[in-house]
Amino acid sequence: MNGLVVVGADGSASGLAAVEAAAREAQWRGAGLRVVHAFLWPALHVPLGPSELGPPEGGLRNAARRLVAEAVERARSTAPDIDVTHAVVTGEPLTVLEAQSRTAELVVVGSRGVGGFVGLLLGSTAVHLAAHGHCPVMVVREPGGDGPVLLGVDGSPAGAAAVDFAFAEVELRGAELLALHAWTPWNTPVPPPPPAPALPYAGKPGELADTEECLVAEAIAGRRERHPGVVVRTKAVRGRTRETLIEASRTAQLLVVGARGRGGFTGLLLGSVSQALLHHAHCPVTVVRGSVAGR
Structure with missing residues (x-):
C-alpha cells in the first residue's frame, strides 16, 4: 500500500x-x-x-x-x-x-x-x-461525466503543480487529458515595448493568440515524456477563464486547477477563478496549491 x-x-x-x-x-x-x-x-x-x-x-x-x-x-x-x-x-x-x-x-x-x-x-x-x-x-459537488480530465492552464509557476497532478491522475484513471487555456487581452501579461526608435507599438494580427497557444505547450512541456501513455489535447481559446472552464466541465470527469493564477494578488491563497470553479463546475474539482509541488 x-x-x-x-x-x-x-x-x-x-x-x-x-x-x-x-x-x-x-x-x-x-x-x-x-x-x-x-x-x-x-x-x-x-x-x-x-x-x-x-x-x-x-x-x-x-x-x-x-x-x-x-x-x-x-x-x-x-x-x-x-x-x-x-x-x-x-x-x-x-x-x-x-x-x-x-x-x-x-x-x-x-x-x-x-x-x-x-x-x-x-x-x-x-x-x-x-x-x-x-x-x-x-x-x-457533482459526480462528473465520462469525458476527459480537464486541466485549467494559466502559465503561472504556481500552476506547475496542478499540471503534474493532472498528468498523474489521467494515468491512474486511464482517461484523456484536455489542457485548456482561456485568455482575453485583459488577462495576458503586457509585453515590454520595443526599443526606440521603432515603429508605433502594435502587435501583428494574431500574435497574441499564437503567444497564448505557445503558453499551453510550454506548460505541459516535459510531461509527455514522463507519461508516454497519456493522450493529451491542448486548446487555447479567447474567452473569460471561469466561464470557459465551467462550460468545459459539463462533460469532464474531473477539473484540475491551481490555487491561484498569474493574475492573482500576491499572498492570496485561493484565487477568484478557483473559487468560482468550486462553486459552479459541473464535475469534481481538485485544487492543487503550488507549495505542494514537491510532495
Whole structure:
C-alpha cells in the first residue's frame, strides 16, 4: 500500500458522494483510505451521551459513530479491496482536515455539509480547505461525466503543480487529458515595448493568440515524456477563464486547477477563478496549491 487518501465524513449526501469518490481514488492509487469525522461537540462541552428519557442508542456520540460506520460501509462497497480506517477527531472540521492533509496525498470533501445554509452552493469548509490544505484537495459537488480530465492552464509557476497532478491522475484513471487555456487581452501579461526608435507599438494580427497557444505547450512541456501513455489535447481559446472552464466541465470527469493564477494578488491563497470553479463546475474539482509541488 502506498500513500493515504483522507475523506471528510459528515453524514450529508454530499459527504457520502465524497466518500465514494475518495474510495475510487484510493483504489486507483493503491492507497489506504481514512474516513475522518470532525466531532465538534466535545469542545463545546455539550452532553454527548443518550438522554435519560431517550433510547440507549441516542446521543451525539452514538450519532457520530453511526455516520462514520455508514461512510466506511459506503467506501467498502465502492472499492472492496482497499484498506479503510476511520477516526472521530474532536475539533472544528477545517482544523481537523487541515491537520489530516499534512500526511495525505489527497483530501476529498463534499461541497456542503449538514450545517450548510439552504441554497448555498459550497460550504465554507471546502473553500477554506482548498486554500489551506497541505496536499491537493478534491471537492465533490457533482459526480462528473465520462469525458476527459480537464486541466485549467494559466502559465503561472504556481500552476506547475496542478499540471503534474493532472498528468498523474489521467494515468491512474486511464482517461484523456484536455489542457485548456482561456485568455482575453485583459488577462495576458503586457509585453515590454520595443526599443526606440521603432515603429508605433502594435502587435501583428494574431500574435497574441499564437503567444497564448505557445503558453499551453510550454506548460505541459516535459510531461509527455514522463507519461508516454497519456493522450493529451491542448486548446487555447479567447474567452473569460471561469466561464470557459465551467462550460468545459459539463462533460469532464474531473477539473484540475491551481490555487491561484498569474493574475492573482500576491499572498492570496485561493484565487477568484478557483473559487468560482468550486462553486459552479459541473464535475469534481481538485485544487492543487503550488507549495505542494514537491510532495
